[in-house]
Amino acid sequence: MREETDLATPLRGPEHDNDPSETPGFVEAVVGAIDAGDVAALRAIVSDLHETDVARLLEALPAADRPQLIELLGSDFDFTALTELDETVRVQILEALSTQTVVDGMRDLDSDDAVYILEDLDDADKQEILSNLSIPERAALQRSLDYPEESAGRRMQTEFIALPPYWTVGQTLDYIGETEGLPETFFEVFVVDATYRLNGSVPLDRLLRTKRGTKLGDVVTPDRHVVNATDDQEDVARVFERYNLISAPVVDEAGRLVGVLTVDDIVDVIQEEAEEDLKALGGVAGDEELSDSFWYIARSRFSWLLLNLIAANIASFVIALFENELQRMVALAVLMPIVASQGGNAATQTMTVAVRALATRELRPSNARRVIARELLVGLFNGVVFAVIMAVVVFARFGVADLGFVIALAMVINLAAAALGGILIPLTLDRLKVDPAVASGPFVTTITDVVGFFAFLGIASLWF
Structure with a gap:
C-alpha cells in the first residue's frame, strides 16, 4: 500500500x-x-x-x-x-x-x-x-x-479582452469579474474602435489603481511594440527580449487586433530557434528529434556529410599536388594535419560567434567592418603565438630549424585565413538570403583545409 x-x-x-x-x-x-x-x-x-x-x-x-x-x-x-x-x-x-x-x-x-x-x-x-x-x-x-509557418499569427492567442474607449474602469472591472470564457491569463485590456483597430492598452495594475468612473480612453497607452501577424516569430522574440515585454498585441494588415502574444509563447520560440541554430552548426536538420525514425535521420544528415566529403576530396587533391615533397620528407606528412586542424578549430570558433551574432542581429552592416578587423587581428595574434610554440616543438622533435620556420609561417597564414573565412562566409551567405547556420560549415572547412595544406606544403616545396 x-x-x-x-x-x-x-x-x-x-x-x-x-x-x-x-x-x-x-x-x-x-x-x-x-x-x-x-x-x-x-x-x-x-x-x-x-x-x-x-x-x-x-x-x-x-x-x-x-x-x-x-x-x-x-x-x-x-x-x-x-x-x-x-x-x-x-x-x-x-x-x-x-x-x-x-x-x-x-x-x-x-x-x-x-x-x-x-x-x-x-x-x-x-x-x-x-x-x-x-x-x-x-x-x-x-x-x-x-x-505562414513560424509567424506571429501562428503563435498568437486569439482569446483576449478588447473594449471600446468609452467604457469606464468600473464597467471593465465588473465585466472581467462576471463574464465567463475570458482568457485564463492576461496582463492588459486592449482598447479598440468600432472596426477593431487598436488604440492601445491599459495594463491591469493601472486599471486597478484608477477610479471606477474614469473612461478607458483617458488612461489608454498607445502600444509602441505592435506585432504584425505575418512577422517572423524570431524577429518578434527579439523584440520581446530587447524591450522586456510580457505581452504584445498582434494586428492584421488593416491594423485590426487579431490576437496577443505572451512571454510564455516567446520562451518556446527562443528555445526552438536556439536549438535549430545549434543543430544546423552541427550539420543536423533543425526539426530532427530523438523520436524520429532511422530513415528520416539518415536522409536528413546525408546531404551535410556529402558536402563534407566533397570538401575532403578537394583537400586531398591539394595534398596530391605535393606528392613528391611528401615522399622526400616524411616529417611533412606527420606535421601537416596539425596546421589544418588548428585552422579548422579557429574557424569554427569565429563562425559560431558570427552565426549567432547574425541570428540575434547584433552583427549588422554598420559594425561588420570593425568585427572583421577584430577577428583578423585575433587570428593573426593566435597564429603568431602558436607558430612560436610549434617552431620550438618541431625543432626539438626533428632537429630541423628550417622545418620549424615553415610550419610557423603556415600556421600564421592558416589562422588568419580561418578568422576571415569564419566571419566572411556567414556574412556572405546571410547577404545571399541563405541560412549561414546551415551552409557555413562545409565552406569554412574547405577553406581551412585547402589553405592550411597549400600554405604548409607550398612553403616547404619552395624552402627545401
Whole structure:
C-alpha cells in the first residue's frame, strides 16, 4: 500500500524536482492500470502531474499505450500536455486517437496551443478535426493556420479582452469579474474602435489603481511594440527580449487586433530557434528529434556529410599536388594535419560567434567592418603565438630549424585565413538570403583545409 501511495503522488519540490517517469515502478504502474482498464487508478496516478510531466510519461510509455491512456482518462486528460511532446510522438498519438476524442480535448485549449497541435497534421486529418468544431472555433483556428509557418499569427492567442474607449474602469472591472470564457491569463485590456483597430492598452495594475468612473480612453497607452501577424516569430522574440515585454498585441494588415502574444509563447520560440541554430552548426536538420525514425535521420544528415566529403576530396587533391615533397620528407606528412586542424578549430570558433551574432542581429552592416578587423587581428595574434610554440616543438622533435620556420609561417597564414573565412562566409551567405547556420560549415572547412595544406606544403616545396 505504501508503494502505491508513492507512485500515485510523486515527490515534488526543489529536492525532488525530477521526472516522475524516472521514478522506479512509476511507468510500470501506469502500464498496469492501462492494461486493466482501471480508470480510477489512472486518475489517482496522473491527475496531480504537471502537463510537462504528463508529456514525459507519454514518451516513456510503449507506443500502443499512449492513446489508450488518453482515451481512458477522457475529459480528465489535459491536451496541453501534447504541446510538450516531440512532433513525431504527438502526430502518432493524434493519428491513433478517434476524431471525437481530439475534438473534445481541443475545445478546452487556448487557441495558440490548438494551432500548435493541428499544424503538424496532414491536411486531411486537419480538416476532419476542424469540420467537427463549431463555426466560431473553426474560424478562429483556420485564420491562425492560414498565416505562414513560424509567424506571429501562428503563435498568437486569439482569446483576449478588447473594449471600446468609452467604457469606464468600473464597467471593465465588473465585466472581467462576471463574464465567463475570458482568457485564463492576461496582463492588459486592449482598447479598440468600432472596426477593431487598436488604440492601445491599459495594463491591469493601472486599471486597478484608477477610479471606477474614469473612461478607458483617458488612461489608454498607445502600444509602441505592435506585432504584425505575418512577422517572423524570431524577429518578434527579439523584440520581446530587447524591450522586456510580457505581452504584445498582434494586428492584421488593416491594423485590426487579431490576437496577443505572451512571454510564455516567446520562451518556446527562443528555445526552438536556439536549438535549430545549434543543430544546423552541427550539420543536423533543425526539426530532427530523438523520436524520429532511422530513415528520416539518415536522409536528413546525408546531404551535410556529402558536402563534407566533397570538401575532403578537394583537400586531398591539394595534398596530391605535393606528392613528391611528401615522399622526400616524411616529417611533412606527420606535421601537416596539425596546421589544418588548428585552422579548422579557429574557424569554427569565429563562425559560431558570427552565426549567432547574425541570428540575434547584433552583427549588422554598420559594425561588420570593425568585427572583421577584430577577428583578423585575433587570428593573426593566435597564429603568431602558436607558430612560436610549434617552431620550438618541431625543432626539438626533428632537429630541423628550417622545418620549424615553415610550419610557423603556415600556421600564421592558416589562422588568419580561418578568422576571415569564419566571419566572411556567414556574412556572405546571410547577404545571399541563405541560412549561414546551415551552409557555413562545409565552406569554412574547405577553406581551412585547402589553405592550411597549400600554405604548409607550398612553403616547404619552395624552402627545401
